[in-house]
Amino acid sequence: MKLSPRQLIEVALGVLTSVGGYLDVGAVATSAQAGAEFGFRHLWVLGLGTLVVIFLVEMSGRFAAVSGHPLRAALRERLGFNFFVATSAAEMVVGVLVLASEIGGIALALQLVTGVSYRWWALPVGLLVWALLWNGTFGVLEKGVALLGLVTLAFFFAAVRLHPPLGEVARGVIPGGGGHDAAHYWFIAVAILGALISPYLLWFYSSGAVEDHWSASDVPTNRMVAVVGMGFGSVVAASVLIVAAMVFLPRGIVVDDYAQIALGLTTALEGKLGFYLFAASLGIACVGAALEAALAMAYVLAQGLGWNWGESLKPRRATRFSVTYTAALLVSVVPMLLGVDPLALTVFSMALTAVALPIAIFPFLVLMNDERYLGRHRNGRLSNAVVIAVIALAFVLAVVTIPLQLKGG
Amino acid sequence: MKAREANVELLLGRMVHDAAGRKLGRLEEIRAVAHGGELRVSQYLVGRHAMAVRLTTASLLPRVARLLRLGTRGSGYVIPWSWMDLSDPEHPRCTRPLEDLPDIRDEEPPYRPM
Amino acid sequence: MEEGRRVDLVGEVLDQRLVDFIGRPMGCVDGLVLELEEGEPPRVSHVQTGGVTLARRLRGPLGGWLAAAARRWGGTRGEPFRIPWERVKAVGLDVEVELDADATPAWHWEHRLGRLVAKIPGS
Numbered sequence: 203m204k205l206s207p208r209q210l211i212e213v214a215l216g217v218l219t220s221v222g223g224y225l226d227v228g229a230v231a232t233s234a235q236a237g238a239e240f241g242f243r244h245l246w247v248l249g250l251g252t253l254v255v256i257f258l259v260e261m262s263g264r265f266a267a268v269s270g271h272p273l274r275a276a277l278r279e280r281l282g283f284n285f286f287v288a289t290s291a292a293e294m295v296v297g298v299l300v301l302a303s304e305i306g307g308i309a310l311a312l313q314l315v316t317g318v319s320y321r322w323w324a325l326p327v328g329l330l331v332w333a334l335l336w337n338g339t340f341g342v343l344e345k346g347v348a349l350l351g352l353v354t355l356a357f358f359f360a361a362v363r364l365h366p367p368l369g370e371v372a373r374g375v376i377p378g379g380g381g382h383d384a385a386h387y388w389f390i391a392v393a394i395l396g397a398l399i400s401p402y403l404l405w406f407y408s409s410g411a412v413e414d415h416w417s418a419s420d421v422p423t424n425r426m427v428a429v430v431g432m433g434f435g436s437v438v439a440a441s442v443l444i445v446a447a448m449v450f451l452p453r454g455i456v457v458d459d460y461a462q463i464a465l466g467l468t469t470a471l472e473g474k475l476g477f478y479l480f481a482a483s484l485g486i487a488c489v490g491a492a493l494e495a496a497l498a499m500a501y502v503l504a505q506g507l508g509w510n511w512g513e514s515l516k517p518r519r520a521t522r523f524s525v526t527y528t529a530a531l532l533v534s535v536v537p538m539l540l541g542v543d544p545l546a547l548t549v550f551s552m553a554l555t556a557v558a559l560p561i562a563i564f565p566f567l568v569l570m571n572d573e574r575y576l577g578r579h580r581n582g583r584l585s586n587a588v589v590i591a592v593i594a595l596a597f598v599l600a601v602v603t604i605p606l607q608l609k610g611g
Numbered sequence: 612m613k614a615r616e617a618n619v620e621l622l623l624g625r626m627v628h629d630a631a632g633r634k635l636g637r638l639e640e641i642r643a644v645a646h647g648g649e650l651r652v653s654q655y656l657v658g659r660h661a662m663a664v665r666l667t668t669a670s671l672l673p674r675v676a677r678l679l680r681l682g683t684r685g686s687g688y689v690i691p692w693s694w695m696d697l698s699d700p701e702h703p704r705c706t707r708p709l710e711d712l713p714d715i716r717d718e719e720p721p722y723r724p725m
Numbered sequence: 726m727e728e729g730r731r732v733d734l735v736g737e738v739l740d741q742r743l744v745d746f747i748g749r750p751m752g753c754v755d756g757l758v759l760e761l762e763e764g765e766p767p768r769v770s771h772v773q774t775g776g777v778t779l780a781r782r783l784r785g786p787l788g789g790w791l792a793a794a795a796r797r798w799g800g801t802r803g804e805p806f807r808i809p810w811e812r813v814k815a816v817g818l819d820v821e822v823e824l825d826a827d828a829t830p831a832w833h834w835e836h837r838l839g840r841l842v843a844k845i846p847g848s
Binding site: 615616617618619620621623639640641642643644645646647648649650651652653665692693697 | 727729735739757
């Protein structure tokens, strides 16, 4: 596959974006819990989740590149207004909770570094995220967050320095069970999948392809970005798990706040550097995720109702769009202000995302086969089989999440 | 005299009955043809099969139809424009009994590639 | 539109994006009006777009609330905004119309919020 220099740069940037944006508060929290309580035995779940995300991201990008319409916009066009209203209402509610969790992640990172409670940081953090959206353009945000996101590779280096037993790591990559504590094991497995397979990432990526003016010739680039980018991101998530497994499991420490995860990195990287790297990684990853979630909600509303939209536009050129993400941020600052526990909210919103997942994925089956939008770039048999398998998996997750949360949470 | 009107978006999903009051299916699609600069309705598609036609495309339809066991008599009908009575838009009525209606399986799928 | 072209009103026109004469988003085709005449095939007479049209499509209390809101704050004072079918230039993935979005009620709220947005630095 020959890529032009321009396309190579696009791929590199796309990869960096995925790495920076892939890791978010949910991925960190669930991977750390998994490692602390079950060692390496959830690695295969990370692998499965990554594989699913790669396929879905590739499809979202391909759809937008070929048709010039973001995936979520086409949902109303093909599946009708009532379906759009029902799904969007649910996604807005869950989206606000997800956004609140990410803001909580940033606020906690600041609390770790300064000692000042996250409740005081909630409003300034919300203002920061808003200011970035208001004043930035899509390209600037994309590249900025991506570059900063390289800091998260600190987890990878920490994992390497701890010399994990490769035999056991390999065994964790093979699907297995939880043994004695099956309910809790599967609860964490479901939480990991819920954290990784995020509809907001897909809507964001699809709209981003339109913002970056991708066309049908970018289809191969998109494929590479999806595979390599998400693959890299999964390596970082796996590193978090491995660090937690090496540091917490032998000591029997149960992870229930972020300060402990920071401790893990401190141990692994010998001292204060580890601590600050953790805080920086968490903060930056969550800023990326917060930008993504806020934009995703604005994209859904604006595209579904036919408003002009675009982060690349100045706010007064897309007023309804800008007001939407502003309103979303205003609402999502509230939980942290009220002192809701960020980690608990994260787990809760991941569970809700998992429950809503089948309905979010189902449209892929209809849209990715549409000749009018995709022409000869329609899904082949393999891709359709994957979508059907993902919908089935999503159904299982949706059904199993609430009981597991009650029983094994 | 002002001509009467009907709204496509409000007709969508309404249950259509035949002349004898039997259920034909929900209205899923309205086909039109361009003539002399105007767009005029030619057919109304009702029933489960019609919904599948709307949601899938030519390539997938045969497989989906088999899966959902569509294509049996009664899973969808095509109603020519002259046999549809829209005087009550909330209750569209076919003016003929269902035995007179062509089978939806004989109709080609709607989508043409751009 | 070329003579004899077949169009599926629900699948190809309804709910598609509406764009103005220079390609700017103007909303969606929220509704389509059929003109009914005795002995004639129904004619597609207007495209409808906007909050009022959408409100009428929603069943239940949400629709009523939205309709009331549109009457009070909307750009058309409770009447659905209609575009004559003759103004439709093309029907593809988008429905293109020969209108200036700035001059229609479609951008009523875009402009109203614009006055608020302009007060905030950085816009």
